[in-house]
Amino acid sequence: MSTQNQRVAVITGASQGIGAGLVDAYHKLGYAVVATSRTIAPSDDAGVLTVQGDIAAPGTAEHVIAAGVERFGRVDTLINNAGVFVAKPFTDYTRDDYAAVTGVNLAGFFRITQLAIEQMLAQGGGHIVNVTTSLVDHANSHVPSVLTSLTKGGLQSATKSLAIEYATRGIRTNAVSLGTVKTPMHPAETHEALAALHPVGRMGERSDVVDAVIYLENAPFVTGEILHVDGGMSAGH
Structure with missing residues (x-):
């Protein structure tokens, strides 16, 4: 159990x-953390609660928030980080692709954010x-990436709508709009080509994203912001 004042x-x-x-960064800030994904392992840290579940599946959001x-005793910050990206020509998308991408990127965001x-x-x-x-702002x-733009573009618009709806009730809503970041989903042999998509000539690092999210966390006058962390992709080429 966290202390009464622990976020x-x-x-x-x-x-x-x-x-x-992000789990590590918030833990270092002194937050208790509820970390969820389909495959997350149990944590032996009393300040980190892991909850396995597919965020697109009915009931997962309820389970995560209730467990937290x-x-x-409370929820102070929600980071909707889970996402699915399927890059295909528009006419090649299948019904399964549509269900997978909308399930995580939209339905998964929607219910856990409500709760x-x-x-x-x-x-x-x-x-x-x-x-x-940033593909939402600057298609390539x-x-x-039509399915990504359809879903993440909706998320971007929802960010501003939520920010305004709850601006007078103490709830801020922001977004980070990313370029391509070095994560396990991108094999090392693709990094050179992916780096070339960014005007700065490199891929993003995990730390670039974490720093941006922590900035937003510590910026009480910032809400409705779409913060581009994309090596200049949204500005042009």
């Missing part, structure tokens, strides 16, 4: 890559950060 962060897609980096509140906001309202405030992509013919 609590819920992080989805938390088993590896950016999500795992039972263990730590987190209900808890935040009862507490008097909180913070939500959504992870999206070398990276066909």
Whole structure:
């Protein structure tokens, strides 16, 4: 159980890559952390509660938030980090692709955010950060991504809507809009080509994203912001 004044962060897609980096960063900030993904391993740290589950599946969001509140008593921050990216020509997308991408990127975001906001309202405030992509703002013919743009673009718009809806009730909502980041989903042999997609000539590091999210966490006058962490991709080529 956390102390009465200890803040609590819920992080989805938390088993590896950016999500795992965020778990470590919030833990170092003194937060208790509820970390969830389909394959996350149990934690022996009393300040980190891991909850296995597919965020797209009915009931997972309820289980995650209920477990966090039972263990730590509150929810102060929600990081919607879980995401699915399928790059295909538009006419090649299948029904399974559509279900997988919309399930995680939209349905998964929607229910856990509803439940987190209900808890935040009862507490008097909180913070939500959504992870999206700069392909929403700057499409690239070398990276066909209609399903990603459809879902993450919706998430980006929802970020601003939530920020305004709850601006007077102590809940801030922001987003980080990413370029391509070095994570386990990108094999080393692809890094050179992926680096070339960015005007700065390199891929993002996990630390670049973590630093941006922690900035937003510590910026009480910032809400409705889409913070681009993309090596200049959204600005042009």
